[in-house]
Amino acid sequence: MSALIELEDIRKSFGPVDVLKGVTMNIYPGKVSALVGDNGAGKSTLIKGLSGAQPYDGGEVRFEGNPVTIHTPQDASGLGIEVVYQDLALCENLDIVNNMFLGRERTAHGMLDQPDMEGAAARTLQSLSVRTLKSVRQKVSSLSGGQRQTVAIARAVLQEAKIVILDEPTAALGVAQTEQVLALVRRLADSGTAVLIISHNLADVFEVADYVNVLYLGTMVAQLETKNTTYDDVVGWITGSKIKDVAVVEGA
């Protein structure tokens, strides 16, 4: 299977600090890839480069096999890369429809085309089998954390994203809501979209992800298939103890 995004030898430093030291990673369409690593491993920096918020210093990004440069958020969304940040950035005083279309509203005769947007929003939510929302005209202030996450993901889907990057989507959620969001992430990938999920919660990762990529101090130390690895293995890679084991083995 060919990767949607191939990162090769990605580098980024802030002054004298090398945050990314030649990271290589593949992200596949229709699959959920997880990006894990301890605090300071460089997960956020890697994502910010993909979203155009903070361009990389060096290395190559290939999108559908072609080398691309991503310097601005517009470049990213032009390619079909959508990021759902942890704080979601929704406007609580607006309803679901207007949040999903914010900044990309549809107009007719110079006026907002609300019926068109309302229908498109409802169809998008429907395609994701969202059943927890009463009305697309509900204000976001009236939604639960899981429902807000759903709206934020649906917003990305609505933009016909080829890849949706989720930053800690379940961090603030309860058990039932986490299940809902993870099920939504699974359906999103099953529909052919590539999903990259950043998470500290390994239980979530093992439940939903097909691949686990582990960053350790700016280096990609492991790219594993979830079904061929174990919880303890991944923890070992994240904390670095696994690397020493390998080094010892190699040294011997």
Add this chain to the structure above:
Amino acid sequence: MSDIDTETTDETAAGAAAVQAIATGHEGSLSEQFQNYFRRVRSGEMGMLPALAGTLVLGVLFSFLSEFFLTNKNIANLLTQTAALMILAIALTFLLIMAEIDLSAGITGGVGMAVFIRLLNDQHWNWVLALVVALLAGVLIGSTIGYFVAKIGVPSFVVTLALFLAFQGLMLVMLGDAGSYRIEEPAVVAIMNKSMPLWAGWVMFAVVCIVSLATSFYDRRRRQKYQMPVRPLSMLWLQFAAVVIGVGFMVVLLNQNRSTGVFVIEGVPIVVPLALAILWVGQLVLDRTRFGLHIYAVGGNPEGARRAGINVTRVRISAFMICSVLAVVAGLFTVSQVGVVQSSTGRDVVLSGVGAAVIGGVSLFGGRGRLMQATVGAFLISMITNGLGLLGYSAGITFIVTGGVLMLAATIDALTRKRAGSTSLART
């Protein structure tokens, strides 16, 4: 009628099939629509209901206490007295939605009028041209405030407080030692003091009815085009009937002779259609344009708006410009009413404008508010002043009562904010 009803049901069914499971707030019978509305109100989304209730209660109270209150003459007075405050409240609402404020809005109207009167009286300009320049002065003032707030990041409270002080000085400089200019131009005096011919009042009535009905049917058609559920036709006609009765009653009332002397005074005051037009255009911008939606978005979550690709700086500066231009219009109405431009013109009204907006239901916390609410709030404040004046109470009592009402409104606003979130259905 029965034909129309079946047609509606079919379309509703088709729309519901297309987007089953997730409602839009438009489906359901008339009684369900009302139930939804009451549910929203109970969950704390009261909008301008408290202000409307206050207007009703005070109206009944004053009409019992003063036999003069409900006379045609006083109602005409009340409408003209409201106009300037209403425009100022509308101007400020554009900013309050973004959780910003313009303390210099009142005196900006004064500065605009000082420019206007100097061009008119000293340079003998045509009044239309002079007014255009005065409005441009508003654009300049608004963009200056906007620049300092949105680009440099000085809080709007401080920027406009500084201008509030500086503009009082500017007024003294511009108007000189004499300090007072009379307005001689008949067209300007007429705005507040003359009425339209009787037929023009009915034309206004017809325009309001046609626009109201056309908008409703246009919206309905568009929803049907996308196969979205529509509200029952009966609801549309009910809303239309309310407009017809309300505006029609006002025109009938104002078209009667309200003079107590020999001369006949009749017709709708000229300021009424002007104020209605500003209200309508402003509400159109806020409700139906991307710019209007972006104002609400910036008020709700500036960072979210920025990440969604909205040029937050431009939205903010534009809103400050709209506010200052409308402030000059409010100044024009005031000056037309009192007949002079003086150094104190517009100095004391800005907080009444903020008060009117908040009393009407515009949130001081940003993100929530409609121009109609500001209008009702302005009407309520004018009514308190007017009614207490008729009853012979001093200005002191009027201020105290107005302050009390504002306190009440702000409390309701804060409580609404606490309860917000439990609401089930949004408006539209």
